Amino acid sequence: MKKDVFKISPCFEDIMPQEYIELVRENTSPFDNNQGVNGLGGGKELIEEHPLCAGCGLALSLRMILASLPNPEDTIVVGSTGCSAIAFPQVALHNIHSLFGNQNAVASGLKRALKLRFPEKTKDIVVIAGDGATADIGLDMVMQSWFREENITTIMLDNEAYANTGGQESGMSQKGAVLNMAPTGKKFSKVSLPEIARESGCAYAGAVNPSNIKRFEKMVQRAILVAREIGPSYLQVFAPCPTNYKLRPNETLIKAKSREKDNTYPVKEYISPTAQEFLNKLEEGKHNG
Numbered sequence: 001m002k003k004d005v006f007k008i009s010p011c012f013e014d015i016m017p018q019e020y021i022e023l024v025r026e027n028t029s030p031f032d033n034n035q036g037v038n039g040l041g042g043g044k045e046l047i048e049e050h051p052l053c054a055g056c057g058l059a060l061s062l063r064m065i066l067a068s069l070p071n072p073e074d075t076i077v078v079g080s081t082g083c084s085a086i087a088f089p090q091v092a093l094h095n096i097h098s099l100f101g102n103q104n105a106v107a108s109g110l111k112r113a114l115k116l117r118f119p120e121k122t123k124d125i126v127v128i129a130g131d132g133a134t135a136d137i138g139l140d141m142v143m144q145s146w147f148r149e150e151n152i153t154t155i156m157l158d159n160e161a162y163a164n165t166g167g168q169e170s171g172m173s174q175k176g177a178v179l180n181m182a183p184t185g186k187k188f189s190k191v192s193l194p195e196i197a198r199e200s201g202c203a204y205a206g207a208v209n210p211s212n213i214k215r216f217e218k219m220v221q222r223a224i225l226v227a228r229e230i231g232p233s234y235l236q237v238f239a240p241c242p243t244n245y246k247l248r249p250n251e252t253l254i255k256a257k258s259r260e261k262d263n264t265y266p267v268k269e270y271i272s273p274t275a276q277e278f279l280n281k282l283e284e285g286k287h288n289g
């Protein structure tokens with residue numbers, strides 16, 4: 001049933017790209033297997049190639065988010081300007097690129113329109129945008145979507161910089177951070193967006209990094225399921241940028257782990273009582289088979 005969404009019409013079979021044929025072929029499609037992050041590296045994925053830098057924390061996190069989606073074939077991803085947007089054309093899901101900062105307004109309209117158009121179907125709308133789009137330029141629209149209690153998930157890929165414009169500081173850079181275009185160091189503290197999200201009406205708000213894939217998957221799924229049934233959710237993912245922070249590509253995860261350990265980027269999770277009750281029921285049901 002799931003594969004019907006992507007099934008190739010027989011009259012187009014001879015002209016479809018091999019990649020697409022492999023994506024929908026029996027037993028290789030991520031839409032069939034639903035293996036989550038455990039399946040990474042073992043078959044076709046929703047993103048397989050991308051133009052981001054070697055060792056990019058965004059690329060790794062995006063790959064893990066896509067593998068964690070509870071219902072990929074009925075998920076629409078909304079992005080915004082930034083490094084992650086460059087990878088969106090390679091994502092095998094419906095996705096929309098919005099103008100810089102508009103992503104939560106676009107996602108809100110999309111969610112409402114799809115609810116009217118397909119009342120019998122659940123469509124998950126997941127915003128995946130960078131720290132500039134989420135915490136700086138788009139913060140107004142992000143917060144307004146939380147105030148309105150839109151049933152959408154906002155995932156921030158936080159590389160703590162405007163990375164693809166040469167390395168300016170963002171609201172999410174740490175105080176004192178020195179970047180190519182912030183040579184004297186950032187003068188104010190990192191914005192505490194999970195706490196702002198909690199205070200602004202999010203039923204679920206969290207912060208995580210990609211160093212523990214099962215924990216990461218669980219938090220992505222919680223954020224999406226809570227948004228589907230209860231109210232807006234926010235997940236902040238620390239996705240280090242080796243290019244602007246002058247790390248070797250193999251130091252990305254080391255950096256993520258060390259920032260968790262020294263408490264400069266702790267893992268956080270706030271769940272409203274209603275959302276907690278909902279998640280308890282779901283998770284109990286899963287354990288009881």
Ligand code: SF4
Pocket residue numbers: 052053054055056057058059083159163164240241242243244
């Ligand atoms: S500049 Fe940084 S965030 Fe952007 S693609 Fe390269 S490593 Fe990733």
